[in-house]
Amino acid sequence: xxxxxxxxxxxxxxxxxxxxxxxxxxxxxxxxxxxxxxxxxxxxxxxxxxxxxxxxxxxxxxxxxxxxxxxxxxxxxxxxxxxxxxxxxxxxxxxxxxxxxxxxxxxxxxxxxxxxxxxxxxxxxxxxxxxxxxxxxxxxxxxxxxxxxxxxxxxxxxxxxxxxxxxxxxxxxxxxxxxxxxxxxxxxxxxxxxxxxxxxxxxxxxxxxxxxxxxxxxxxxxxxxxxxxxxxxxxxxxxxxxxxxxxxxxxxxxxxxxxxxxxxxxxxxxxxxxxxxxxxxxxxxxxxxxxxxxxxxxxxxxxxxxxxxxxxxxxxxxxxxxxxxxxxxxxxxxxxxxxxxxxxxxxxxxxxxxxxxxxxxxxxxxxxxxxxxxxxxxxxxxxxxxxxxxxxxxxxxxxxxxxxxxxxxxxxxxxxxxxxxxxxxxxxxxxxxxxxxxxxxxxxxxxxxxxxxxxxxxxxxxxxxxxxxxxxxxxxxxxxxxxxxxxxxxxxxxxxxxxxxxxxxxxxxxxxxxxxxxxxxxxxxxxxxxxxxxxxxxxxxxxxxxxxxxxxxxxxxxxxxxxxxxxxxxxxxxxxxxxxxxxxxxxxxxxxxxxxxxxxxxxxxxxxxxxxxxxxxxxxxxxxxxxxxxxxxxxxxxxxxxxxxxxxxxx
Numbered sequence: 189x190x191x192x193x194x195x196x197x198x199x200x201x202x203x204x205x206x207x208x209x210x211x212x213x214x215x216x217x218x219x220x221x222x223x224x225x226x227x228x229x230x231x232x233x234x235x236x237x238x239x240x241x242x243x244x245x246x247x248x249x250x251x252x253x254x255x256x257x258x259x260x261x262x263x264x265x266x267x268x269x270x271x272x273x274x275x276x277x278x279x280x281x282x283x284x285x286x287x288x289x290x291x292x293x294x295x296x297x298x299x300x301x302x303x304x305x306x307x308x309x310x311x312x313x314x315x316x317x318x319x320x321x322x323x324x325x326x327x328x329x330x331x332x333x334x335x336x337x338x339x340x341x342x343x344x345x346x347x348x349x350x351x352x353x354x355x356x357x358x359x360x361x362x363x364x365x366x367x368x369x370x371x372x373x374x375x376x377x378x379x380x381x382x383x384x385x386x387x388x389x390x391x392x393x394x395x396x397x398x399x400x401x402x403x404x405x406x407x408x409x410x411x412x413x414x415x416x417x418x419x420x421x422x423x424x425x426x427x428x429x430x431x432x433x434x435x436x437x438x439x440x441x442x443x444x445x446x447x448x449x450x451x452x453x454x455x456x457x458x459x460x461x462x463x464x465x466x467x468x469x470x471x472x473x474x475x476x477x478x479x480x481x482x483x484x485x486x487x488x489x490x491x492x493x494x495x496x497x498x499x500x501x502x503x504x505x506x507x508x509x510x511x512x513x514x515x516x517x518x519x520x521x522x523x524x525x526x527x528x529x530x531x532x533x534x535x536x537x538x539x540x541x542x543x544x545x546x547x548x549x550x551x552x553x554x555x556x557x558x559x560x561x562x563x564x565x566x567x568x569x570x571x572x573x574x575x576x577x578x579x580x581x582x583x584x585x586x587x588x589x590x591x592x593x594x595x596x597x598x599x600x601x602x603x604x605x606x607x608x609x610x611x612x613x614x615x616x617x618x619x620x621x622x623x624x625x626x627x628x629x630x631x632x633x634x635x636x637x638x639x640x641x642x643x644x645x646x647x648x649x650x651x652x653x654x655x656x657x658x659x660x661x662x663x664x665x666x667x668x669x670x671x672x673x674x675x676x677x678x679x680x681x682x683x684x685x686x687x688x689x690x691x692x693x694x695x696x697x698x699x700x701x702x703x704x705x706x707x708x709x710x711x712x713x714x715x716x717x718x719x720x721x722x723x724x725x726x727x728x729x730x731x732x733x734x735x736x737x738x739x740x741x742x743x744x745x746x747x748x749x750x751x752x753x754x755x756x757x758x759x760x761x762x763x764x765x766x767x768x769x770x771x772x773x774x775x776x777x778x779x780x781x782x783x784x785x786x787x788x789x790x791x792x793x794x795x796x797x798x799x800x801x802x803x804x805x806x807x808x809x810x811x812x813x814x815x816x817x818x819x820x821x822x823x824x825x826x827x828x829x830x831x832x833x834x835x836x837x838x839x
Contacts, residue, residue, distance in 0.1 A: 233708025254311030295359030325450030424473025491568030676701030
């Protein structure tokens with residue numbers, strides 16, 4: 189076999205300008221909207237309640253199979269999983285992972301014809317919430333394997349041969365991982381350095397991947413690598429299925445974190461690893477599109493575990509606050525504590541509403557849910573952290589004390605501080621909050637950019653700008669007048685959401701409709717004001733997205749409450765929780781609107797420049813720095829590994 193060719197400079201990271209990086213990201217995102225999107229319409233000022241109400245429901249057979257599996261999984265969680273052991277040993281016991289394989293938990297989303305359970309997104313998420321409540325690291329293990337690991341990309345983009353080869357393994361025996369991040373590459377994949385050089389019927393893989401969740405124990409890897417452009421090869425970032433046991437694959441470190449102590453997350457080095465071309469997923473250059481499309485529904489796994497965490501926080505807050513007395517009555521009856529309990533209860537209800545609605549829409553495949561899933565991830569991860577923080581505060585000193593210490597001195601081992609640590613990563617996993625703000629904002633303004641983008645593009649010619657101006661004039665002439673008035677101003681709109689004897693949710697939906705139009709007007713004004721500089725106004729864009737998230741959650745909460753009432757399932761209580769949540773959310777929305785135009789963004793930028801320029805170094809005096817002396821970013825130069833392979837497949 190001929191010797192593999194080598195890129196001109198395999199160790200050099202691509203030099204990418206800001207504009208080039210944006211172009212790579214833009215090329216990877218889905219360009220078309222072939223199906224309706226509730227959230228997209230919401231950001232455009234159009235409250236399409238008909239897209240989510242009546243609340244979609246799973247088919248009877250899907251529900252039956254899902255409930256049967258949940259019953260088995262619950263028994264396994266209660267009898268076979270000891271979260272304290274995982275926390276103590278910083279490892280999920282092999283017998284637990286083996287038991288989950290035998291139960292079929294690794295094949296929940298894999299079709300039955302490949303040996304999986306074929307569960308719907310709704311029941312997959314319920315299972316993650318359940319197992320994640322036993323221990324969040326197990327939820328992360330199953331989620332990384334199925335939501336972003338080998339099964340999902342192959343389901344959507346794999347060849348039939350690839351599905352036949354790999355999906356049966358993933359369903360029962362093999363663990364998979366997704367490898368994109370590198371030591372100096374996170375949410376800017378244009379700078380990806382891992383190379384896959386064509387050589388005959390193979391590609392030769394070289395590079396280093398960081399934070400490879402499941403990578404320490406994985407059997408199969410989805411790896412994103414850059415194929416150099418050459419004759420017969422389009423090149424670009426490309427996805428591959430790689431056998432973890434291949435020669436040249438080394439897991440160099442098992443990483444440790446502030447939470448999720450059982451997480452099998454590592455650093456993986458590839459040195460001249462041969463990957464058959466038949467293991468390439470999709471065409472060359474399609475890797476990022478595959479990754480982003482996979483994440484459209486894959487992101488729902490994180491809010492699923494956030495819902496489970498919210499339910500547990502509510503349970504502990506209720507039980508503890510009824511027992512602990514202060515000044516002659518339970519602490520729950522003191523307003524300062526009670527407001528935190530009310531927040532946890534109302535927010536858990538809303539998060540579950542957002543998750544179930546988004547998941548059921550994903551199952552029905554009638555709507556495009558890319559924004560809904562992103563909002564669910566963003567909102568769920570932020571709110572779950574806040575709920576866990578409130579629980580720690582409600583528990584007081586006991587909230588800060590570890591479960592092991594509580595047990596050692598004779599009290600109930602409640603891992604409140606652990607859930608706070610475990611949840612913190614969700615604001616970073618699969619797109620940080622800051623990146624999610626920008627991603628959602630880009631989708632939210634897509635309609636504007638599609639008609640007026642050339643107007644603010646400095647590289648476009650005058651004729652292009654003239655055409656764009658004409659297109660924009662037609663679009664805005666039709667769109668802007670519709671933002672002036674709507675059903676939200678009619679007192680009897682959405683009357684079915686105010687049944688006799690129940691709180692008035694119709695008023696909240698009218699608020700959502702009015703506020704959606706106000707948000708769209710604000711976005712239009714900002715684009716008119718800043719034009720091409722709009723993308724640099726990340727503070728403004730983040731607040732726009734946060735308002736949209738609150739409006740989506742309010743809509744989902746109201747629709748879920750009405751669905752439960754119609755089904756005769758805790759309808760009165762659901763209406764109370766939805767009402768409480770909407771009242772709390774409306775206060776947050778008004779605060780966010782106030783900060784759209786009255787904020788410290790400009791002065792903050794000046795302070796940041798001063799910090800980076802050393803103007804405030806005097807402020808750092810009077811301390812010692814306990815940090816080590818190593819480099820800020822580890823060297824990721826391709827080459828043979830100099831470290832022991834800590835890969836630990838579980839059989």
